[in-house]
Amino acid sequence: MPKDFGIGAPQKRREDIRFLTGRGVYTDDLKIAGQTYAVFCRSQVAHGRIVSIDTTATAAMPGVLAVFTGEDFKDVGGNPAGWLIKSRNGEPMREPKRPVLAHGKVRHVGDAYAAVIAETYQQAKDAAEQLAADTVIDELPAIVDMAAAVADASNRVHDEIPDNLCFDWGWIEDNRAKVEEVFKTAPHVTTLELVNNRLVPNAMEPRASIGEYFPGTGDYKLTTTSQNPHLTRLLVAAFVLGIPENKLTVVAPDVGGGFGSKIYHYGEEALVLAAAKKLGRPVRWTAERTESFLSDAHGRDHVTKIELACDKQGNFLAFRTETLANVGAYLSNFSTATPTFLHGTLMAGPYKVPAVYVNVKTVFTNTAPVDAYRGAGRPEATFSLERVIDKMCRELNLDPFEVRRKNFITTDMFPYTTPVGLVYDTGNYQATLDKAIEVGDVKGFEARRAESAKRGKLRGLGLSTWIEACGIAPSHLVGVLGSRVGLYDAATVRVNATGNISVMVGAHSHGQGHETVFAQIVADKLGIPEASVEIVHGDTSKIPFGMGSYGSRSLAVCGVAMTKAVDKIVAKGKKIAAHMLEASEADISFENGKFSVAGTDKAKTFGEIAFSAYVPHNYPLETLEPGLEETAFYDPNNFTYPAGAYLCEVEVDPDTGKVQVCSFTCADDFGNIMNPMVVEGQVHGGVGQGIGQALCENTHYDENGQLVTGSYMDYAMPRASDVPFYTVDYSCQTPCTHNPLGVKGCGEAGAIGSPPAVVNAVIDALHRGGIKVSHIDMPVSPARVWSAIQNA
Amino acid sequence: MPKVTMRVNGRAVSGEVEGRTLLVQFLREGQGLTGTHVGCDTSQCGACTVHVNGAQVKSCTVFALDVDGAEVTTIEGMANPDGTLGRIQQAFQDHHGLQCGFCTPGMVMAAAALLAENPKPTEAEVRHHLEGNICRCTGYHNIVKAVLAASGQDVSAIAAE
Incomplete structure (x- = not known):
């Protein structure tokens, strides 16, 4: 018989109610007072040198509030690669700068080289068309085929990278000779040449971002379609725009699928923030589907x-x-x-x-x-x-x-x-x-x-x-392999005074059902109803930290952080119970939502312990802080x-x-x-x-x-x-x-x-x-x- | 600007629109009915599916002015009068017929149109009818199952249950 509660139960998803009634809130569903619209000019050629962008006519068009080009971002940082890979010869990979807007050259069809902000979407779109007409790009031969790209050093995607090679990686290089020996003497060798076809992830919700700036405090807010709001905050703040991390909030509300494509930070996110600051008004952008095809990160190939x-x-x-x-x-x-x-x-x-x-x-x-x-x-x-x-x-x-x-x-x-x-x-x-x-x-x-x-x-x-x-x-392992980040995750379990629970998790749910499943786990561990547990995700101002959802990591990393935080809650609860029940902490057991003294019928419910933690009239204040909230970070080994x-x-x-x-x-x-x-x-x-x-x-x-x-x-x-x-x-x-x-x-x-x-x-x-x-x-x-x- | 009037989910609404304003824009931006989603620009994905005078329509494909005087139903109008999930919505929840939820409103509206016309469809008929609605999350398994279940058919023999 399947369980009907907690871990292992085929629980119906609580988030379905809002999605099935049209009450989900995706980024594009938000309406913010004073909002303006960004539309990007994207390269129509695969490779070209930007000769000139004349913004004069565009800037004078109805409703146009601002025009940005690559020139406006040439002095800010680039969007970095998260892993440093070394070539077989020990050289580090080649890392060309990835600017907010293309500068000097455009490098793929869809590469954004300018953005127009206007009062309405249609005005922005019309103005972007004007700007495209006033832009001169000298088309260069396109580099499409990988073998040809490596063979022809004269045509370069990045002028400073002669053979279009990022790196030449051997794994494990020390085994190369040994493997060659095996092949020389093997009784049979089968060879297959194959293509792993390039795919477009195609989350059904196109990417979208809204930038806001609050001049009274100097705070920024980015609402965006992200699997990974904390990493986006880190990249935008520390690497691209130089905003202090504590002045930027990144919110990923309901997100309509990701499949990898929404792990990453994209230039559009930086643009709407920079534009919001310049204009003092919210700036929003939602990709059209073809824009997604042209500019989302693809897969395989x-x-x-x-x-x-x-x-x-x-x-x-x-x-x-x-x-x-x-x-x-x-x-x-x-x-x-x-x-x-x-x-x-x-x-x-x-x-x-x-x-x-x-x-x-x-x-x-x-x-x-x-x-x-x-x-x-x-x-x-x-x-x-x-x-x-x-x-x-x-x-x-x-x-x-x-x-x-x-x-x-x-x-x-x-x-x-x-x-x-x-x-x-x-x-x-x-x-x-x-x-x-x-x-x-x-x-x-x-x-x-x-x-x-x-x-x-x-x-x-x-x-x-x-x-x-x-x-x-495991951070220690990926660090050796070249990762520039740690890949732990974090969760805070907050037991409120009335005994219900808010769990702030670093993992982001964009279809995986965390709001239901994570609540099942917490409820099971604490012996309380699932309905008492609320899962909070996707907002850097509410959540301790997180590395997002990808690589089948939500449960195996963040879920474990969450259970470790629950363990800390239980441990503290035992201390409180020991005091209230006048017993030794070692004699307190916790089962089915009750703290009991072993071998007696003396017990306190989870709710009573929570109440006591917040109304600590009978409480070991000299040795224990009031409140019942614990955070755990978990880094798998x-x-x-x-x-x-x-x-x-x-x-x-x-x-x-x-x-x-x-x-x-x-x-x-x-x-x-x-x-x-x-x-x-x-x-x-x-x-x-x-x-x-x-x-x-x-x-x-x-x-x-x-x-x-x-x-x-x-x-x-x-x-x-x-x-x-x-x-x-x-x-x-x-x-x-x-x-x-x-x-x-x-x-x-x-x-x-x-x-x-x-x-x-x-x-x-x-x-x-x-x-x-x-x-x-x-x-x-x-x-x-x-x-x-x-x-x- | 011209004025358009229609009934949306049983309520009379009107607003000024441009000639080029799409029905989906009128619903989302004019009426705040953001349950109807835009997933493509080419009438392929079906996330914007609504009913106009009972017929299944992709609301990104019709101008608001073209449905002047019409009866429009969106996902927001599919729950029971007491606010609980309607039959098709409930089947989607019961059979995990949604994940990220973005295509879901269109799927429910498409399923409702199918079942109105064909109350006991076969699996093949359900799959054929959903040809114009793309889902990237579910591999369609549980959507098809949910629609069959909503039609009152026994789905207990369908794999992986």
């Missing part, structure tokens, strides 16, 4: 050659990869960590492979910045591994299930140190594979295939066994390692190349589960995005650097009819060994494990139909499948 060395029985001996990773025109905040430490460190998968070497060259191009998108580096690693393993199985005529099984790290091997620098604390990869085979009814596949064949369809079965490192992240096995069945229409996903089965190990309904929802969403990547979505820049897929008319978002009902199982649970909740994180799993399962299924279907195709790049569109069939 790797070109990889992966090699697998093994014996003839399919025992893995080594993996080796060479990857070109696109960072676009500027370094977004996490862009240098994504293709390196979120990718290379996962390149051993759940396998006991003895030798791995990863090389990543990260390249500047005249395209939008690329950064972490749901999964961030780990989907790229998983896709490369799971595709090359499938190819090897076909080459050696081995069963892909058995090959994975025999290479799995086994349960007796934990903690397991991989050759790429991680220590997996626990897992059971055999169990999730067995569960997927059972739940996905692999036994019945042949009958389903025969039925499909009767209808002229080719049916295929694809498998992917994945692992990720999340709960990002390892990543968490969710893992699982995914099965996909597809039907391919050999006449049209159309692929239909018939079923998708997930067997995951997320450790302990706090709310199964929410976990299922997270997996569904991830799988939906993974199927989107595998079959539909592609971000296409043409040779001139024009984004051809810049709207929903051109970019194929998965729709309801593109996906099936999914089967999600999370019954295999090996609790995380190093956090007290035993949780691992489930937000990214679906997006990590699903793309290779889909593509493996398509290749399997084609082979079963006698069509010997070894690989099709994503998206596996009807055109690509049809061409592959014709060329086979």
Whole structure:
């Protein structure tokens, strides 16, 4: 029987009420007295030198209040990269300045070089059109293809970076020679060249920001679509505008999805703040969808050659990869960590492979910045591994299930140190594979295939066994790896005098359901009704600190901080109870919301203790402060390692190349589960995005650097009819060994494990139909499948 | 400026608009009904879906003046008279058919139009009907399930429950 209260209960979400009745408050829903509107002028060419911007006519247009260009921000700071990566030769990465507004050059279509502020949106938009007409930009040849960018030193995205290379990273460089030796003597080597397609995150709420300045106090307020309000405050205050951190409040109200794209600070946020100060009025901006396509940080975009060395029985001996990773025109905040430490460190998968070497060259191009998108580096690693393993199985005529099984790290091997620098604390990869085979009814596949064949369809079965490192992240470890921030999180538990509770958490919820799930945990720990607990998030003026929500870290890092703060509340409550009950503190136990003296019926309820803390008439004031509020920061000592096995069945229409996903089965190990309904929802969403990547979505820049897929008319978002009902199982649970909740994180799993399962299924279907195709790049569109069939 | 008059969620409203003012702008900015969202500029995402004289309409695609005199229903008009969640809204909550909530108003309005026309749709019919509404969070699983449940059909056999 599922629980109906607290930890583990499939509690319906309290936040749904406001979203379902139209009472959510997203940034663009706010109306502020005296507000003005910003519209940005964005480059229409991928690469060009700004010759002149004549603001005269624009400034005189109706309603125009101010015009800003890159010149206005040339003396303030740039938006920095959060991770310093070093090249194989020890040199630090190249870090060009990322200005608030482009200055000197524009470097991608959509690069903002000016902004107009006006009384109304239409006036601002009209004026921005005028300004664009009065701007002269000399177009330069666009740098779009990564290989060409590195090969041609004459054409540079940043004039000071000769080969367009940000860094050339080896992981682990000391293993390079050893891995080469393995490949020289290996009985079999499988090689696969593949593309991990560039994706646009496409949170349904476009980015939006409102800047306010209060001259009476000198305070600023930024309301913005952020997954990460504290980091945004830090970046805007300390790095870009030089505002004292304590004079800036950042609020992220209801946020309509993020998927990575709203982790980062963007120039528009700095602009609305600077403009608000100059005008003394609120300044607002909301992206149009095409603006989002052009200027949100994109995801993925790797070109990889992966090699697998093994014996003839399919025992893995080594993996080796060479990857070109696109960072676009500027370094977004996490862009240098994504293709390196979120990718290379996962390149051993759940396998006991003895030798791995990863090389990543990260390249500047005249395209939008690329950064972490749901999964961030780990989907790229998983896709490369799971595709090359499938190819090897076909080459050696081995069963892909058995090959994975025999290479799995086994349960007796934990903690397991991989050759790429991680220590997996626990897992059971055999169990999730067995569960997927059972739940996905692999036994019945042949009958389903025969039925499909009767209808002229080719049916295929694809498998992917994945692992990720999340709960990002242990600061001591990421510090060594180049992170410029700590990745702990924080929470304050405030017990109010009437006994109800406000919990201020650093994690931000933009769909994950923290308001419900975090309250379940606190209520469970304190033995009080969930309705007594309120979760407060997304406001730097209310919350102690936080590093935001991404990397499946909300529960595994912030949730743990919250439980540690609860533990402190209980500890203080015991002291108060001991005094009130005239007992020794050591004799006080706390259970089901009651502090009791062991072996007696003397007890005080949680509410009585809370009241006493605020009305301390009978209270140990000489040794204990009144009040009942505790804060905890939690820095994990390892990543968490969710893992699982995914099965996909597809039907391919050999006449049209159309692929239909018939079923998708997930067997995951997320450790302990706090709310199964929410976990299922997270997996569904991830799988939906993974199927989107595998079959539909592609971000296409043409040779001139024009984004051809810049709207929903051109970019194929998965729709309801593109996906099936999914089967999600999370019954295999090996609790995380190093956090007290035993949780691992489930937000990214679906997006990590699903793309290779889909593509493996398509290749399997084609082979079963006698069509010997070894690989099709994503998206596996009807055109690509049809061409592959014709060329086979 | 021309004046437009309509009934929104049963209430007579009017306001001055420009010729180019979209219905969604009139609702959000003129009437403060910010439950109707704008997620794209090309009538693709469906977050702005409302009902005009009972028909499902993307409010970013019609001018406010074009619906002069019409009966408009938005997400704010979908709850029961006592303020509790309506049948479709309740099914969305019961089956976790929403996450970030941004596409949700459009999904509910689209589902309501479907069920008015086809009270017992099949799974395929639900998926087909939601073709014009994009969700990035849920992978559609629980949205489709919620719509089927709202139609009174038994969804207990649907996977992952």
